[in-house]
Amino acid sequence: MEVEERGLIVIGDLTEQGLHRESTLVEIGLTVFGIPIAIITVAELEAVLYAHLTSYAGLVAIVSDRIYPMIMPQDPTYPTVTFQRIDGPREHAFVVDAGLAHPRIQVDSWGKSYASVKSVATQLRGALERWADDSTTPVVLDSFLDNDEDTQEADTGLYRIRQDWMIWYRET
Numbered sequence: 001m002e003v004e005e006r007g008l009i010v011i012g013d014l015t016e017q018g019l020h021r022e023s024t025l026v027e028i029g030l031t032v033f034g035i036p037i038a039i040i041t042v043a044e045l046e047a048v049l050y051a052h053l054t055s056y057a058g059l060v061a062i063v064s065d066r067i068y069p070m071i072m073p074q075d076p077t078y079p080t081v082t083f084q085r086i087d088g089p090r091e092h093a094f095v096v097d098a099g100l101a102h103p104r105i106q107v108d109s110w111g112k113s114y115a116s117v118k119s120v121a122t123q124l125r126g127a128l129e130r131w132a133d134d135s136t137t138p139v140v141l142d143s144f145l146d147n148d149e150d151t152q153e154a155d156t157g158l159y160r161i162r163q164d165w166m167i168w169y170r171e172t
Helices: 044-053 057-063 114-128
Strands: 010-013 023-027 039-043 067-069 080-087 090-092 097-101 104-111 139-152 159-170
Touching: 044 067, 044 080, 044 104, 044 114, 044 139, 044 159, 057 080, 057 114, 104 114, 114 139, 114 159
Parallel strands: 010 039, 067 080
Antiparallel strands: 023 039, 080 104, 090 097, 097 159, 104 159, 139 159
16 A cells, blocks of 8 residues: 555654654544545554554544544544553563563543543553453553553643553564
8 A cells, every 4th residue: 555545645753752663554534624644654562552442442432533643633523542652661581582572551531521531541441451462463462551640631621541551562
């Protein structure tokens, strides 16, 4: 699939802004003047995470396709979800590396009401708690919620629930 054939505009490589590892393209459904600007280069695990979240029926019923790596579009429809890698530790052993990584992925639910972000956060937990998938590349081995926090943004008045997920996967 060539970008030119789809008529899409690549709006940026986010690996320089904190996403790590090999890159892949993910379509996220934004448009400007009716032209899709839906391709963003994201790291491999983040692409698998995006695909998983956008296929989880309970979450999609609430946020549709409003799930974004790192940055929300300007003036989004709420509620919405953003995600980003916070750190990326790897397991090491004498002489050989284990090929295992367990980054902390921050997933934020955003909305205009506390009830809406609570609903989104509940669906995220359903999608991600003990998530494992050996059909993906990289292979997701396990995930668990390490921490969460409910806040209201002082400058925008938006409600936000931050969830920190530890996602274990086998590097390819």
